[in-house]
Amino acid sequence: MWNRLNKSMMFCQMMFGLSFYGVMVILSRFFLEDLGYSEADTMMVVGAFSSIGPLFAIAGGFIADKFLGAYRSLTISYFTFATGYLLLIIGSSATNVPMSLVGIALASYGRGLMSPSYPSLYKRTFATQEDFENGYPVNYSVNNIGALLGQYLFPMIVLVIGFHGSFMLTAVLALLALVTLVIFRKPLVSVAAEIDKKPVGAANWIAFIALSAAMIGLVFFMFSNMDVGQNIVYAISGAAILYFISLMFKSSKAVALKMGTILIMTVLTTCFFVYYGQMMTSMTMVTINTMRGDLFGFIPIAPEASMAMNSLWCILAGPVISLTFSRLEKFGLTLSTASKIGIAFIFTAVAFGILTMAVKSVGADVIIRPETFLIIHMFQAFAEVIVGSLVVAFILSVAPKHIENFSVSLFYIAMALSGIIGAVFSTSIALEKGQQLTQEVVQTVYGDYFYMLTILALVMVVIAFISSFIVRKMLESAERQEQEQQQEFVEADTPA
Numbered sequence: 001m002w003n004r005l006n007k008s009m010m011f012c013q014m015m016f017g018l019s020f021y022g023v024m025v026i027l028s029r030f031f032l033e034d035l036g037y038s039e040a041d042t043m044m045v046v047g048a049f050s051s052i053g054p055l056f057a058i059a060g061g062f063i064a065d066k067f068l069g070a071y072r073s074l075t076i077s078y079f080t081f082a083t084g085y086l087l088l089i090i091g092s093s094a095t096n097v098p099m100s101l102v103g104i105a106l107a108s109y110g111r112g113l114m115s116p117s118y119p120s121l122y123k124r125t126f127a128t129q130e131d132f133e134n135g136y137p138v139n140y141s142v143n144n145i146g147a148l149l150g151q152y153l154f155p156m157i158v159l160v161i162g163f164h165g166s167f168m169l170t171a172v173l174a175l176l177a178l179v180t181l182v183i184f185r186k187p188l189v190s191v192a193a194e195i196d197k198k199p200v201g202a203a204n205w206i207a208f209i210a211l212s213a214a215m216i217g218l219v220f221f222m223f224s225n226m227d228v229g230q231n232i233v234y235a236i237s238g239a240a241i242l243y244f245i246s247l248m249f250k251s252s253k254a255v256a257l258k259m260g261t262i263l264i265m266t267v268l269t270t271c272f273f274v275y276y277g278q279m280m281t282s283m284t285m286v287t288i289n290t291m292r293g294d295l296f297g298f299i300p301i302a303p304e305a306s307m308a309m310n311s312l313w314c315i316l317a318g319p320v321i322s323l324t325f326s327r328l329e330k331f332g333l334t335l336s337t338a339s340k341i342g343i344a345f346i347f348t349a350v351a352f353g354i355l356t357m358a359v360k361s362v363g364a365d366v367i368i369r370p371e372t373f374l375i376i377h378m379f380q381a382f383a384e385v386i387v388g389s390l391v392v393a394f395i396l397s398v399a400p401k402h403i404e405n406f407s408v409s410l411f412y413i414a415m416a417l418s419g420i421i422g423a424v425f426s427t428s429i430a431l432e433k434g435q436q437l438t439q440e441v442v443q444t445v446y447g448d449y450f451y452m453l454t455i456l457a458l459v460m461v462v463i464a465f466i467s468s469f470i471v472r473k474m475l476e477s478a479e480r481q482e483q484e485q486q487q488e489f490v491e492a493d494t495p496a
Contacts, residue, residue: 001135005191006125008184010142012078013118015177017146019081019170021311022154023088023107024049028284028304029155030163035097040430043281044226044423048233049104050280051419052219055233056112057412058240059215063113065406067204069196070121071181071188073113078178080110085171092163098224103167105219109212116408119392124191129397134322137389141318148311155302230420237417241266244410247403254481257474258398262407264467265391268341269414270421271460272387275348275380275453277422279307282429283355286446287373289437290362295370306373313381321385337394338471342464344383349457351379356454360447364439398475425449 027046031037037045064073084106091100122139126132150170158166181188189196222229244263248256287306295301301308328335335343358372392411399407429449431437 001126001131003125005184005187006122006135006139008180009118009122009125009188010139012074012177012180013139013143014146015173015180016078016081016114017143017148017311018150019085019146019173020107020111020150021147021307022150022157022170022173023085023104023167024280025151025304025307026154026158026163026166027104028288029158030092030100034092034095034163035100038430038433039285040427041226043285043426043430044230045104045223046284047277047281047419047423047426048223048226048229049108050277051416051423052222052229052233053108053111053416054115054412054414054419055236055416056109056215056219057115057409057416058112058236058406059109059211060113060412061116061406061409063208063211064117064120065195065403067208068200069193069198070117071185071192071196072200073117074121075178075181075185077110077114077117078174078181080106080113081174082171082178084108084110085167085174088167089164089171092167101223102220105216105223108219109216112215112412115412116406119396119408120404121188121192123396124193125188133390133393133397134326136393137318137322137385139318140385140389141315144311144314144318148308148315150308151311152301152305152308155305156300230424233416233420237413240410240413244406251400252481252485254478254485255400257478257481259400259407261398261471261474262395262410264471265337265341265394266410266414268338268460268464268467269387269391269411270418271463272341272344272348272383273415273418274422274425275352275457276384276415277419278426278453279310279377279380280419281423281426282449283307283373285426285430286359286368289431290359290366290368290442291370291373292367293369295374301370306370306377309370309374309377310381310384313378314385317382317385318389321382321389336468336472337390338464338468340386340390342461342468344386345457345461345464347379347383347386349454349461351376351383352450352454352457354379356447356450359442359450362439362442366437366439366442 024046027049028042031042031045032039060073060077064070068076084103087099087103087106090096091098091103119136122136123129123132126135154166157169161169218232222232241263244259248259251259284304284307287303289303291303291306325335325340354372355376358368358376362368392408395407395411396404429445431441435441
């Protein structure tokens with residue numbers, strides 16, 4: 001199952017996790033302390049940084065399908081990451097807000113270019129669909145090795161070499177991934193889609209450059225004007241989904257039914273990632289304000305580095321989930337992807353239930369121990385790996401081949417939409433500059449907010465299992481339609 005191609009791609013994925021999440025984890029303090037943003041504005045920017053990149057997976061999927069192919073798109077994305085981080089170096093050195101925003105705009109666009117290209121190319125490095133589905137959760141864990149190191153180490157690294165030094169390090173890591181892709185160019189192209197094997201015409205390059213410039217300019221505008229930017233996210237997401245629906249109406253009934261299941265998965269994924277987005281926004285603010293002490297009394301951890309706990313559990317969760325579902329299948333128990341999402345929401349409800357109890361019972365010292373957040377992240381990480389790895393594999397298994405990358409981009413649209421929605425929700429607990437954090441504030445403001453999220457997670461458990469039944473019926477109907485069409489074709493081709 002494993003070979004040097006998928007291993008080389010997983011190295012690139014780890015470099016992405018290390019550099020991207022290293023940047024993300026220090027952005028909150030960078031905007032709060034160096035650039036003077038408020039808590040509410042910081043949560044919106046960081047939430048947007050985590051979500052706008054996936055939003056532009058729409059453009060990334062279109063570019064990979066129509067203009068460049070997955071390999072070229074992936075290679076350019078890592079070059080874009082490195083360039084964006086270099087601009088962050090300049091922005092942090094001169095405390096230049098516009099330059100910093102251009103840097104994170106480039107990094108966001110690079111993520112959008114990478115997101116649909118990586119899984120479609122990675123899939124082709126495996127011999128079978130089954131190998132890919134079993135291997136993708138492991139890839140998710142590898143990504144989280146990088147995320148763990150980035151989220152844990154960069155808050156300490158920034159104390160030694162500053163923000164500009166930290167951004168320089170992330171640029172170097174992105175360049176290592178770029179070099180790896182260049183070294184493995186020939187074998188990767190040999191297994192890639194046909195478009196990657198053909199030369200790109202001048203018209204396609206011009207169209208790509210023009211589209212990229214427009215997208216980067218739009219991302220910069222969105223970061224500079226977050227009130228307008230969130231509406232742009234809603235508009236682009238809605239337009240992409242409507243376009244996908246229009247393609248459904250142009251397809252055969254069997255294909256349309258399969259595409260309909262992708263839409264259902266997109267809705268469930270959007271709801272789930274509203275919870276995932278809390279980790280970068282509301283939960284980060286809660287840990288900055290309340291988490292004190294070393295983990296287990298001897299492992300130093302900065303409050304904003306609490307996200308590293310999520311990555312730690314994700315590393316462990318990937319192989320466990322892959323092995324668990326593989327074993328269940330051997331015993332004849334095959335769970336649908338929607339059912340697995342239902343299980344993910346159960347984990348999420350437990351995670352936010354624990355968080356609710358922690359803030360509701362906080363003492364007069366307003367301190368929550370790191371061990372509490374470690375347990376919270378354990379449940380949420382297992383939920384994240386289920387949704388983050390298995391939904392993409394499901395989409396690739398049912399999507400029409402000619403819009404494969406665009407179909408995958410719907411997963412990232414869900415992440416983008418949920419990131420903005422989650423960030424908007426999170427601003428409801430933002431404290432004003434100078435506002436004193438008291439036991440009452442933590443118990444009421446934080447407690448009521450996370451209690452609401454816990455109840456909604458339980459509602460989503462029920463919705464996910466109902467969706468599982470609907471998706472199964474739709475796929476069964478699609479299979480019958482395909483068999484009938486094949487039979488009609490055979491009969492029409494058989495001489496009378």
